[in-house]
Amino acid sequence: MSKVGARRLEPAAITGVMSREVANFRTFWKATTFSSVLEPIIYLLAFGLGLGATLVDGVGGLEYVEFVGTGIVATAVIFSSAFPSMFGTFVKHRFQNTYDAILAAPVDVEELVTAEVLWISLRAGFYGCFPLIVAMFFGLDPAFGMLLVPIFCFVTALGFSGMGVATAATVGKIDHFNYVTTLAITPLFLVAGTFFPIDQLPDGARAAAELNPLYHLVELVRHSAFGYESKDLLHFLVLVVFAIAMWRLAVNRMEKRLID
Amino acid sequence: MNAIEMRGVHKTFEDITAVDGLDLDVPAGTCLGLLGPNGAGKSTSMRLLTGQAIADDGEITVLGHELPEEAKVARGQMGVVPQLDNLDVDVTVEDNLSVFARLYRVKDVGEAVNRSLKLARLTDRRKDAVDKLSGGMRRRLLLARGLVHEPKLVLLDEPTVGLDPQIRTELWSLIDNLRGAGSTILMSTHYIEEAQRLADEVALMTNGKIISRGKPSDLIREHAGRETAEIYGPPDRLAEAREKAEAQGLRVRPAGPAIAIVGSEKATDGAVPDDAVVRAASLEDVFVLLTGEEAE
Numbered sequence: 342m343s344k345v346g347a348r349r350l351e352p353a354a355i356t357g358v359m360s361r362e363v364a365n366f367r368t369f370w371k372a373t374t375f376s377s378v379l380e381p382i383i384y385l386l387a388f389g390l391g392l393g394a395t396l397v398d399g400v401g402g403l404e405y406v407e408f409v410g411t412g413i414v415a416t417a418v419i420f421s422s423a424f425p426s427m428f429g430t431f432v433k434h435r436f437q438n439t440y441d442a443i444l445a446a447p448v449d450v451e452e453l454v455t456a457e458v459l460w461i462s463l464r465a466g467f468y469g470c471f472p473l474i475v476a477m478f479f480g481l482d483p484a485f486g487m488l489l490v491p492i493f494c495f496v497t498a499l500g501f502s503g504m505g506v507a508t509a510a511t512v513g514k515i516d517h518f519n520y521v522t523t524l525a526i527t528p529l530f531l532v533a534g535t536f537f538p539i540d541q542l543p544d545g546a547r548a549a550a551e552l553n554p555l556y557h558l559v560e561l562v563r564h565s566a567f568g569y570e571s572k573d574l575l576h577f578l579v580l581v582v583f584a585i586a587m588w589r590l591a592v593n594r595m596e597k598r599l600i601d
Numbered sequence: 602m603n604a605i606e607m608r609g610v611h612k613t614f615e616d617i618t619a620v621d622g623l624d625l626d627v628p629a630g631t632c633l634g635l636l637g638p639n640g641a642g643k644s645t646s647m648r649l650l651t652g653q654a655i656a657d658d659g660e661i662t663v664l665g666h667e668l669p670e671e672a673k674v675a676r677g678q679m680g681v682v683p684q685l686d687n688l689d690v691d692v693t694v695e696d697n698l699s700v701f702a703r704l705y706r707v708k709d710v711g712e713a714v715n716r717s718l719k720l721a722r723l724t725d726r727r728k729d730a731v732d733k734l735s736g737g738m739r740r741r742l743l744l745a746r747g748l749v750h751e752p753k754l755v756l757l758d759e760p761t762v763g764l765d766p767q768i769r770t771e772l773w774s775l776i777d778n779l780r781g782a783g784s785t786i787l788m789s790t791h792y793i794e795e796a797q798r799l800a801d802e803v804a805l806m807t808n809g810k811i812i813s814r815g816k817p818s819d820l821i822r823e824h825a826g827r828e829t830a831e832i833y834g835p836p837d838r839l840a841e842a843r844e845k846a847e848a849q850g851l852r853v854r855p856a857g858p859a860i861a862i863v864g865s866e867k868a869t870d871g872a873v874p875d876d877a878v879v880r881a882a883s884l885e886d887v888f889v890l891l892t893g894e895e896a897e
Binding site: 353354356357358360361364365367368369437438439441442443444445446447448449599600601 | 612614645648651652653654655673674676677681683685687689691692693696697699700701703704705706730746
């Protein structure tokens with residue numbers, strides 16, 4: 342047996358926890374992939390082709406299908422990071438006692454949370470790219486800038502999966518996720534510049550929308566397709582700060598929940 | 602040398618005192634049974650030893666490591682078999698083991714998995730998902746998972762709770778082999794027979810503290826004497842028999858539909874009726890006398 346170190350965030354502990362996630366993911370990857378591919382197609386058909394063909398000609402010089410196709414990446418990211426982390430963490434903790442088993446091994450809460458958040462974010466980084474690929478079949482032109490999109494998705498997902506873990510560690514019952522979904526996730530994904538530009542919103546609403554991390558992801562993804570701008574560094578910085586803040590919050594909440 | 606040392610350990614949950622000044626040593630290479638009724642503080646004590654609970658007061662040393670500061674290093678050298686089945690049910694038997702081999706930093710994961718499969722007698726089921734296994738197989742796998750890294754110390758938290766007698770016997774055999782191999786074992790249980798069969802020493806725990814400790818035979822001799830007489834009959838008769846026995850300073854405990862006069866060899870003047878069932882005193886007698894709880 343290798344020696345267990347006392348230091349924080351040991352790679353062996355993190356990869357060990359992730360190996361459990363991989364083993365489990367092998368049993369349900371088909372269903373996850375199916376919904377991750379199909380959902381953006383449905384959104385593109387409904388909004389991109391539906392609205393684009395009937396009510397909206399274009400936005401800011403873009404075809405509406407291009408506008409929505411790049412924006413929906415953010416929707417895919419929040420759905421594939423916030424929900425799995427909320428429900429997955431809650432189920433593993435309260436129903437399956439998985440964390441009791443892991444924390445009986447030489448893994449601490451910080452390593453456990455880091456591994457969980459990393460794994461979900463890797464998945465979300467991958468699945469977040471699907472809408473972009475689907476949009477290409479609907480007319481979006483490929484661009485070299487898009488090669489950075491998995492990184493943008495990954496960093497954004499770090500924040501939302503951290504938020505999901507923190508939420509799961511805070512709520513008393515699984516039903517309470519309804520409040521979080523209605524009051525936080527739905528407004529976040531709707532008011533992110535995905536379906537309509539936020540600069541048309543009233544000043545207060547626009548300021549609030551600019552605080553939405555998804556808005557910054559939408560901007561980055563759109564610029565990856567149509568040309569980066571200098572302010573994209575700021576967008577990326579917002580996502581990094583969001584990711585770090587939510588990761589630390591998740592660790593803090595889980596330590597309170599898991600250690601008596 | 603002690604594998605576990607707990608000194609004056611206190612742990613409260615709001616207004617409930619789970620562990621109340623616990624002093625407990627477990628010498629290396631021995632099996633100590635922590636016997637107590639539900640709510641005695643056994644599971645909290647186990648969590649304190651893994652660093653999953655932090656003591657409000659007192660000192661805990663496990664395998665020479667001070668807790669909670671060095672809990673992670675200590676956990677690397679101990680194996681934990683939990684009370685509740687927390688296996689990954691959709692995942693294969695061998696994947697359940699290999700994940701924990703990695704968590705425990707085992708160098709040769711394949712070899713550790715093969716050894717554990719053999720221990721759990723599940724080699725031919727290695728590719729099956731856990732939810733295809735019987736209850737007994739799952740329990741064996743849970744035990745093998747806790748031993749995948751060949752730990753120096755094994756914590757068994759109610760290892761056979763809720764199992765039928767056949768599966769319980771299977772588990773006992775595996776635990777006995779472990780004990781024979783010289784592992785240090787701390788086993789919490791509320792099954793008298795389990796403690797009596799497997800433990801070198803038994804510590805009786807109630808209300809968060811150890812109230813007596815020793816070899817089962819010594820505990821019986823010290824607290825229960827040589828014989829116990831069980832008396833069956835209607836309530837009036839049992840009340841009368843109890844009164845007579847207690848008048849002679851004998852200790853009487855409930856025993857399901859009967860009463861049991863403990864240390865009945867000391868009884869005189871018909872305190873033990875002729876139709877009483879006289880048997881050797883047992884650890885169950887000690888348990889009930891000292892904890893005031895019915896045994897299982």
